[in-house]
Amino acid sequence: MPHDGSGPTTRANWSPYDNNGGTVLAVAGEDYVVCAADTRMSTGYNILTRDYKKIDQMSDKCVLASAGFMADAVTLKKTLKARCTTYEFQNDKPMGCVSFAQMLSNTLYYRRFFPYYTFNIVAGLDAEGKGAVFTYDAVGSYERTNYSCQGSGQGLIMPVLDNQLKTVSPLVLPAQSSATPLSESEAVDLVKDCFATAGERDIYTGDTVEIWIINKDGVRKEYQELKLD
Amino acid sequence: MIPTRVSHNPIIGPGVVPFGVDPAYDAQYKLNQAPRSHVASHGQGKPFTVEPGPHQRTQYPYVTGTTVLGCKYKDGVMIACDTLCCYGSTKRYKSVERIKKVNSSTIISFTGELSDFHYIVSLLEELDTTDYCEDDGSELAPWEIHSYLCRVMYNRRNKFDPLWNSLVVAGVKHGRTFLGTVGMIGQHYEDSHLAAGFGNHMARPLFREKHTDDMSEEDARKLMEDCLRACLMRDKTMMNKFQIAKVTAGGLEISEPFQVPMNWGYEKFKDPTKHAVGAW
Amino acid sequence: MADNFLSKVRHELRYASRTFLLGVRKGVFTKSNVDAMEAVKQGGATVGCKSKEYVVLATLKRAASELSSSQQKIFRADDGIGVAISGLTADGTAAIRALRQDCTSHSFTFQSQVEVCRLAGRIADKWQVVCSQRSGSRPSGVGLLIAGRDMRGCHLYQVCPSGNLYDHVAAAIGARSQASKTYLEKFQVQMDNFSLQDLILLALRALKEATSEPLTKETCTVAVVGVEIPFRVLNEDELSSPLAKLTTDTQ
Numbered sequence: 001m002p003h004d005g006s007g008p009t010t011r012a013n014w015s016p017y018d019n020n021g022g023t024v025l026a027v028a029g030e031d032y033v034v035c036a037a038d039t040r041m042s043t044g045y046n047i048l049t050r051d052y053k054k055i056d057q058m059s060d061k062c063v064l065a066s067a068g069f070m071a072d073a074v075t076l077k078k079t080l081k082a083r084c085t086t087y088e089f090q091n092d093k094p095m096g097c098v099s100f101a102q103m104l105s106n107t108l109y110y111r112r113f114f115p116y117y118t119f120n121i122v123a124g125l126d127a128e129g130k131g132a133v134f135t136y137d138a139v140g141s142y143e144r145t146n147y148s149c150q151g152s153g154q155g156l157i158m159p160v161l162d163n164q165l166k167t168v169s170p171l172v173l174p175a176q177s178s179a180t181p182l183s184e185s186e187a188v189d190l191v192k193d194c195f196a197t198a199g200e201r202d203i204y205t206g207d208t209v210e211i212w213i214i215n216k217d218g219v220r221k222e223y224q225e226l227k228l229d
Numbered sequence: 230m231i232p233t234r235v236s237h238n239p240i241i242g243p244g245v246v247p248f249g250v251d252p253a254y255d256a257q258y259k260l261n262q263a264p265r266s267h268v269a270s271h272g273q274g275k276p277f278t279v280e281p282g283p284h285q286r287t288q289y290p291y292v293t294g295t296t297v298l299g300c301k302y303k304d305g306v307m308i309a310c311d312t313l314c315c316y317g318s319t320k321r322y323k324s325v326e327r328i329k330k331v332n333s334s335t336i337i338s339f340t341g342e343l344s345d346f347h348y349i350v351s352l353l354e355e356l357d358t359t360d361y362c363e364d365d366g367s368e369l370a371p372w373e374i375h376s377y378l379c380r381v382m383y384n385r386r387n388k389f390d391p392l393w394n395s396l397v398v399a400g401v402k403h404g405r406t407f408l409g410t411v412g413m414i415g416q417h418y419e420d421s422h423l424a425a426g427f428g429n430h431m432a433r434p435l436f437r438e439k440h441t442d443d444m445s446e447e448d449a450r451k452l453m454e455d456c457l458r459a460c461l462m463r464d465k466t467m468m469n470k471f472q473i474a475k476v477t478a479g480g481l482e483i484s485e486p487f488q489v490p491m492n493w494g495y496e497k498f499k500d501p502t503k504h505a506v507g508a509w
Numbered sequence: 510m511a512d513n514f515l516s517k518v519r520h521e522l523r524y525a526s527r528t529f530l531l532g533v534r535k536g537v538f539t540k541s542n543v544d545a546m547e548a549v550k551q552g553g554a555t556v557g558c559k560s561k562e563y564v565v566l567a568t569l570k571r572a573a574s575e576l577s578s579s580q581q582k583i584f585r586a587d588d589g590i591g592v593a594i595s596g597l598t599a600d601g602t603a604a605i606r607a608l609r610q611d612c613t614s615h616s617f618t619f620q621s622q623v624e625v626c627r628l629a630g631r632i633a634d635k636w637q638v639v640c641s642q643r644s645g646s647r648p649s650g651v652g653l654l655i656a657g658r659d660m661r662g663c664h665l666y667q668v669c670p671s672g673n674l675y676d677h678v679a680a681a682i683g684a685r686s687q688a689s690k691t692y693l694e695k696f697q698v699q700m701d702n703f704s705l706q707d708l709i710l711l712a713l714r715a716l717k718e719a720t721s722e723p724l725t726k727e728t729c730t731v732a733v734v735g736v737e738i739p740f741r742v743l744n745e746d747e748l749s750s751p752l753a754k755l756t757t758d759t760q
Contacts, residue, residue, distance in 0.1 A: 013289070014393075016386050016414055041418055046429055049418040071383050071415030082613050089585075089609055114387075365626050367661065369619070376620035403660050 017069050017117045018043055021204025022054055023153030024065035025194060026123040027165065027187045028131030028146045030179045032215040035123035036191045037065045038153075038199070038226060039208040050207040050228070057219065059084045060094035062124035063212055064104070067151030068138070069117040076116050080104060097124030101134040101142065109140030119150035125214055131179055146179050153198030153205040160194055188213065192224050199226040290342040290393040292316050294327050295466045296428035297338045297397045298456050299408050301421045301442055302449035305477035306399045306408050308336065309453050311461075312486055313468040314343050320468060328474045328483050332357050335371040335400035336474050336481055337378075340426035341413065342393035349392060352381065371400025371407040371476075375417070383415030395425035401476045424456075427464045432456035446475070454489045461489070541648070542641050545670035548650035552595035554686045554719035555582065556712050557654040558679035558693060559665045560703040563735040564656035566593040567712040569683075569720055570728055583732045583742055587612040589622050589658045591732050591740040595683035596651035596670075604651060608632060625657035629666035629674055637672025652682040658736050681715060688718035705733060709743075709751045717755060724755060 024037040041052035055065045056077050064080065066073035083103065087095045095103070101122045108116060115138045122134040135148035147165050149157040168176045180187060188211060195209045209224040292314050299308040314322040327346075328338045331353050339346040353374065360368045369377070375398040385392050391413045399408045410425050411417035422436040435456050444452070453473060461467045469491060474483040553569035570579035582601075583593045586608045594601030611631060615623040632653070641648045653668040667675040667682060678700060681689035692715045696703075703711065709731060717724055726745045734740035 014391060014413065016389065016391075018414060018416060020416065043416070048416075048429075049420045049423075051420065052418055069416070071379070071386070071417065074379070074417075075383060075415070078617055082617050085613055086609075363627065363630070365624075365630075367624050367626070370621065370660070373619040373621050377618055380618050 017072075019068060019117070019152075020048070020052075020070040021152045022052075022067040023149065023151040023157065023195070023198055023202070023205045024054055024067050024119070024121050025149040025157060025161075025191060026065065026121045026133040026147065027161070027182075027191060028123070028133045028179055029182060029184060029187055030131065030177065031125075031129055032184045032187070032213060033123045033125060033131035033133065034184070034187045034191055034211060034213050035063050035065055035121065036195065036209055036211040037067070037151075038195060038205045039210055040204065040206045041070060042204050045203075047207075053210060055210055055212055056081070057212075058095070058100055058122075059088070059097075061214055061219075062095070062097040062100050062122065063214065063219075064100075065121045065123070065150075066118045068119045072116040073118045076107065076118055076120075080107060096127060097122065097132050098126055100124070101132075101144070104134075104136065105140040105142045107140075108136060108138065112139050115139050119154075121148055121150055123212070123214065125216075129216060130177075131214075149194070151205075153195075153202045156198045156201055157194045160197065161190075164190055184213065184215065188222065195224065195226060290345075292321060292343040293393075293466070294325065294340055294343060294346075294426075295464055296424065296426040296432070296460050297327070297340055297395075298424050298428050298432050298436075298453060298460075299338075299397050299399055299410075299422065300436060300440055300449055300453065301406050301408055302444050302446055303442075304446060305401045305475055306406050307446075307449060307453060307473055307475040308338050308397055308399050308408075309457055309471055309473040310338050310340075311457075311468045312470045312472060313466070315466045318466065320466070323468060323470065324486070326472065326483070328472055329353075330481060330483065331374055331398075331400075332360065332368045333480065334368065334402040334476065335374050335398065336476055336483070337374070337399075338397045338425075338474075340395045345392040345394050346396075349378070349381070349394065349396065370402040370405075371398055372405075372409070372419075374398055374400075375407070375409040375411065375419075379411045379415055379417045382411050382413060382417075386414040397423065397425050399474075399476055400481075401478050404478070427467075428456070428460050431460045431463055435459060458489050458491065461491070542671040545641075545648035545650050549596040549652035549670060549682055550684060550686075552597070552652070552683045553582070554681060554683035554689060554716060555593045555595040555652075555654055556679075556681045556686075556689050556693070556715045556719070557593065557656055557665045557667075557677065558696075558700060558708060558712050558715070559656070559663050559677075560705075560708050561701055562663060562737070563703075563705045563708050563733060564658070564663045564665050565705075565708045565712040566591060566654060566656050566732045567709075567716045568593050568595070568730050569716060570730055579727075581730075583730050584609075585740050585742075586628075586655075587616070587622055587657075588739045589734060590625060590628065591656050591734055591742075593654040593656070593732070594651050595654075595686075597649075598651075600649045600651040601653075604632060604649060604653060607635070608655075622659060624659050624661070625655060625664040625666065626676070628657070629653075629655045629664075629668055633668050633672050633674040635672075636668065636670060640670070641672060654680060654682060656732070656734050657740070658734055663734070663736060679715070681719065683719070685719040689715040692718045705735065706751070709733065710754055713751055713755050714758065724752060726752065 021042045022038055026035040035055055037054035039051050041048045055063050058064050058080055084095045117138055120136040124132055126132045133145050133148050134142050135145055136142040147161050165180045198205045206226045211222040213220045294314050297310040310327045312325050313320055314325045328336055329350055331337050378396055382392055393413055395412045397410050409419040410423050421442050422440045424432045439452050457471055469488045470486050472484050472486055553571045555568045557566045566583055568582040572579040580598045584605045585591050592605055611628055612623055636649055640646050648670040655666040657664055665677045667677055667680045679693040726748050732742040
């Protein structure tokens with residue numbers, strides 16, 4: 001086998017990235033936030049496992065959901081979790097959601113030229129107890145919104161959310177709260193509908209949806225079954 | 230803490246030696262600009278040997294093993310693979326023990342490059358030696374070893390110098406049964422059954438159809454043999470000489486090599502074109 | 510080569526002789542282990558005891574003056590590990606930082622909590638080698654009680670500045686801790702089956718032995734960890750009931 005590159009290039013090749021699919025979604029309310037993700041992990045046309053949790057709790061009232069390349073996502077979460085722990089030791093209080101959002105952005109941008117191939121949503125309650133959703137691109141651009149969806153089912157779910165949760169225009173004065181007017185249970189129902197829809201059409205979304213609900217009482221989890229195909 | 234001079238030191242980090250941790254390493258590093266190759270210490274007292282020469286990274290595997298299967302059952306977990314390592318498409322090494330014991334509760338197997346696996350085993354041996362030297366009766370749990378290997382594989386991927394393997398880690402400890410895998414770029418998962426390599430296509434559908442977590446050892450073994458047979462009939466780099474290893478709360482056992490009954494004499498195999506006109 | 514070696518030896522000798530002169534009792538910046546051990550004995554008493562399922566740490570809080578607040582003496586290192594210190598608080602916080610770093614990096618690599626004995630062993634090794642054998646560094650003037658749970662149960666370790674490491678069922682360090690130890694020895698056997706409330710009370714009673722002043726919410730801190738419960742420092746409400754029982758003892 002010639003190794004100078006002149007021979008037929010039928011040998012194995014590799015890429016440092018893979019897309020393991022999955023959809024993550026979050027909706028913020030006046031005093032709650034709902035964050036959801038499916039639990040399928042795929043590569044190409046293979047399903048690797050049906051039980052890969054994409055949402056992790058980072059601090060007291062803040063969760064991070066990541067789709068994309070799972071090894072990057074796991075490393076990113078471990079790094080951030082360790083920083084949150086250190087922050088808590090140094091400041092004697094858990095890191096707030098808004099601070100965490102900024103830290104995630106910094107961490108992603110730090111790897112600007114060898115990015116974490118992850119699509120992230122941060123969901124939590126801010127200092128006033130209001131629901132907050134932060135949505136990112138892979139290299140750290142982010143904004144605070146009141147709902148967002150990322151990952152393989154983004155194209156299917158985002159229009160539904162846009163239709164159901166119209167944001168108040170920033171041009172309206174005096175400024176109005178743009179938190180979704182839905183109640184907590186209505187928001188959870190909407191999230192479930194969204195995933196049922198995406199699971200129907202997107203092969204990378206399926207198996208189970210894990211739904212985290214954060215409000216002043218703490219953190220709660222719900223599960224919804226999706227199709228296995 | 231005090232950096233002991235092994236490559237798995239918690240400060241040094243798996244597979245990576247940052248500047249300032251080991252003066253001897255730093256001196257060598259300075260002399261040779263960059264680490265040309267990473268050789269595990271084998272207890273020689275240095276975390277890595279830094280050798281001069283042109284910088285090379287793994288671009289493709291040379292000697293490779295294929296499919297490894299694993300599944301949990303009522304009393305524990307078992308993994309199975311053949312004993313073949315191929316050089317390209319040549320069936321080159323036919324009696325390679327591809328399942329290794331890591332410690333008293335953990336076994337590991339691999340697909341992909343044999344030499345990279347040897348390197349990984351040497352890292353794990355260092356870990357186990359540390360446990361032995363501590364002499365406090367404590368050993369790493371299977372899930373800890375899995376997590377460690379995820380870091381190793383991911384760190385090497387970050388250096389664009391991957392270890393060309395998929396690894397399967399299995400074990401039982403503290404009443405918990407563990408079965409997990411990690412790939413060459415660090416992607417990993419745990420499941421009640423899994424397959425690394427070509428078996429992902431051939432064996433997992435069979436597992437999904439028939440596997441349950443509470444199946445008996447006999448049933449699990451029979452299912453495993455069915456899966457091995459399915460892989461063997463489609464994968465040209467597989468051989469009818471297998472080993473099955475199992476771990477239970479009572480300990481671990483790696484079987485002697487054995488064969489699965491095969492039959493290539495089916496009527497439809499004799500003249501394949503007869504029943505598939507125009508197929509080839 | 511030989512020359513270098515000799516000069517190194519000479520340097521060490523010179524340093525050792527100087528230390529001899531510097532080694533003044535109660536002096537803080539000293540090179541002698543004996544003095545470091547002495548520093549531990551001057552800190553406020555710290556008590557620890559464990560049953561099969563729980564470990565309790567209790568410390569006396571002392572304010573440096575009427576105008577200052579008391580210094581923190583119990584720290585969380587990980588979900589299942591806590592540390593109480595006695596001696597020089599500044600040395601203590603440095604040790605805590607090292608322990609916390611060790612816990613965090615272990616869980617980053619292995620996705621699990623470090624074994625308590627390994628954690629305690631590593632800080633003891635560090636103190637033995639780095640802080641008491643090398644020129645240019647002095648022993649740490651603080652004693653540690655490390656309480657924790659892991660897959661193998663509950664543990665209580667004591668680390669001395671000299672690098673000695675002890676595995677205890679109950680221990681006391683700091684000023685007048687001998688009285689606490691004597692008290693704890695009486696319960697050596699029963700302690701194993703104590704409930705959490707009993708164990709807290711036992712720790713407080715032992716702590717009481719080491720001080721002439723009454724124990725109140727302001728003068729003591731208690732922390733617990735157990736097989737089922739993560740490490741935490743008890744708040745004032747939780748302290749009030751065992752402290753009330755303590756006062757009925759004395760009457």
